[in-house]
Amino acid sequence: xxxxxxxxxxxxxxxxxxxxxxxxxxxxxxxxxxxxxxxxxxxxxxxxxxxxxxxxxxxxxxxxxxxxxxxxxxxxxxxxxxxxxxxxxxxxxxxxxxxxxxxxxxxxxxxxxxxxxxxxxxxxxxxxxxxxxxxxxxxxxxxxxxxxxxxxxxxxxxxxxxxxxxxxxxxxxxxxxxxxxxxxxxxxxxxxxxxxxxxxxxxxxxxxxxxxxxxxxxxxxxxxxxxxxxxxxxxxxxxxxxxxxxxxxxxxx
Numbered sequence: 001x002x003x004x005x006x007x008x009x010x011x012x013x014x015x016x017x018x019x020x021x022x023x024x025x026x027x028x029x030x031x032x033x034x035x036x037x038x039x040x041x042x043x044x045x046x047x048x049x050x051x052x053x054x055x056x057x058x059x060x061x062x063x064x065x066x067x068x069x070x071x072x073x074x075x076x077x078x079x080x081x082x083x084x085x086x087x088x089x090x091x092x093x094x095x096x097x098x099x100x101x102x103x104x105x106x107x108x109x110x111x112x113x114x115x116x117x118x119x120x121x122x123x124x125x126x127x128x129x130x131x132x133x134x135x136x137x138x139x140x141x142x143x144x145x146x147x148x149x150x151x152x153x154x155x156x157x158x159x160x161x162x163x164x165x166x167x168x169x170x171x172x173x174x175x176x177x178x179x180x181x182x183x184x185x186x187x188x189x190x191x192x193x194x195x196x197x198x199x200x201x202x203x204x205x206x207x208x209x210x211x212x213x214x215x216x217x218x219x220x221x222x223x224x225x226x227x228x229x230x231x232x233x234x235x236x237x238x239x240x241x242x243x244x245x246x247x248x249x250x251x252x253x
Contacts, residue, residue, distance in 0.1 A: 017054075028250075029140035042139070052085070053104070100139065129164035158197060161193060173232045173235070
């Protein structure tokens with residue numbers, strides 16, 4: 001009997017990672033949610049939409065790493081389901097939300113194409129961190145009418161840095177152009193930047209001592225498990241757990 005392809009053997013763990021990534025994209029907004037007029041109304045649709053997107057992104061990056069592209073028929077089905085969920089979100093909010101999510105769909109199309117080597121670019125790193133660290137959380141917390149204030153970004157700067165670290169560090173695992181050393185170095189630099197932000201918040205009394213200590217402990221434990229684990233998919237799972245734990249520590253009241 002022939003062994004299962006690696007991709008299908010990893011489907012359960014891939015789905016678990018997709019759940020973690022969806023949670024990472026929304027947990028700051030959920031914990032920070034205060035007076036949003038619609039956050040609770042669209043939360044279920046946002047969870048379904050992001051879970052679908054995250055799962056397909058993981059599959060897409062895996063095929064990209066192998067130098068292939070996702071079959072059009074399968075991706076077409078994903079687009080149909082996404083369109084329905086975006087429509088339901090618009091029904092509960094406003095057309096601006098649909099435009100933002102359509103922009104995210106365009107971002108995903110770039111991931112699924114091997115032609116642009118998008119997963120090997122820093123533009124992918126920062127765009128992914130912007131959407132998952134800031135945009136999706138603001139969709140849960142911004143109120144209608146949309147009298148937008150850029151000060152609303154400040155609460156989600158930490159989540160941006162955490163997602164940026166996670167994105168860059170895992171990009172090396174999916175690099176088709178063998179840029180693993182570059183992404184490892186950039187991932188460590190982004191973690192240093194995250195620690196700089198955390199220390200600054202602690203020094204300005206925006207962060208409790210127990211949160212700083214917990215963040216340090218979570219980092220040490222996660223990197224110990226990361227170094228001890230040999231399989232790339234399990235390493236990615238550990239990094240996502242670290243990102244989720246960091247966000248909960250930082251944003252919990």
